[in-house]
Amino acid sequence: MKRFEWRDTIQALDAEADCERIVRILGAHEFPWDFEQALGLALYRTYAVPSIGELLAHTREFTERTQHRYDDTALILNDIMEHGFGPGRGRDALRRMNQMHRSYDIGNDDYRYVLSTFVVMPVRWLNDWGYGWRRLTDHEIAAGTNYYRKLGRHMGIKDIPGTYEEFRDLLDSYEREHFAYTEGGRAVSDSTLGLMADFYPAWQRPLVRPFTKALLDDRLIKAFGYPEPSAAWRRLGSGALKLRARVVRLMPPREKPRWARESANVRSYPEGYEPSRIGTFPQGCPVPHGMLTREVAPTGARVPAPGQAVAPAGSAPGAVDGPEAPGPAGAAETPGQ
Structure with missing residues (x-):
């Protein structure tokens, strides 16, 4: 198989009708590690x-069960990408x-903002x-x-942007307007960085946090209150990743797909899992709705509600539905191709 054969295969496919297959090739053959980092x-x-x-901080799932939440997110997104x-x-x-x-x-x-990050960040990374x-x-x-527009429709999201450029503009404008320091956001960030450090050998861990923070843009650094x-x-940080890219370019193409569920960093389900039984199973909304307008540092300005109207708990987007099943409560791998 030639180095650019997957690219040529994709070029012969339709960007809308075949978007699932194209994203599957990109995520499991061409850029599995890069997509994992970017997403x-x-x-x-x-x-x-x-x-x-x-x-996320008030649920305490991302601060006290960080590994589980990392695994559940990776596995759910993997199963959607792998199986359609x-x-x-x-x-x-x-x-x-x-x-x-x-x-x-x-x-x-x-x-809409979260969906835009999925569309934009792989392009920015690569x-x-x-x-x-x-x-x-x-x-x-x-x-x-097109793939993430399709995902958004299945989630019941309204007013989904139509083009990449519209998604990019949405992401940038939303971050300029909404990014701000909160204790909860900082706590979730710290827990995530701690989990990422745990993915590496003990002698490397002191370097992981500063290396990772060096990859964050100024807007994100300021929002989390990091130096x-x-x-x-x-x-x-930038040089190491660009060097890795040059090395990977010389490697043969990946013929066997590499899925996120095969990552050594996914540790919560060593005996396997069923997608219908992972994640959290809260009864009602566990977060007081008034917290969305609480004051935040450093400016003391009140946080605007994340939409012109907030749906009642239990009526958030969800076009694909089914009965709740009982089950358990529920990013960085060593660089490689």
């Missing part, structure tokens, strides 16, 4: 939105995700920041956009 960073960014960071939106394991994972979301008071604007062994083509970017990374760490 992990996408979710991490959302903690800096007060309505999201505070909600049709009946079967992919739809079971989608239904489980919607059931969890519907238990919380989440506005449509926050859903193309804008130069961390990919090759750039995504416009055709591949369009397919990725500005030094120029040396910035150069080291």
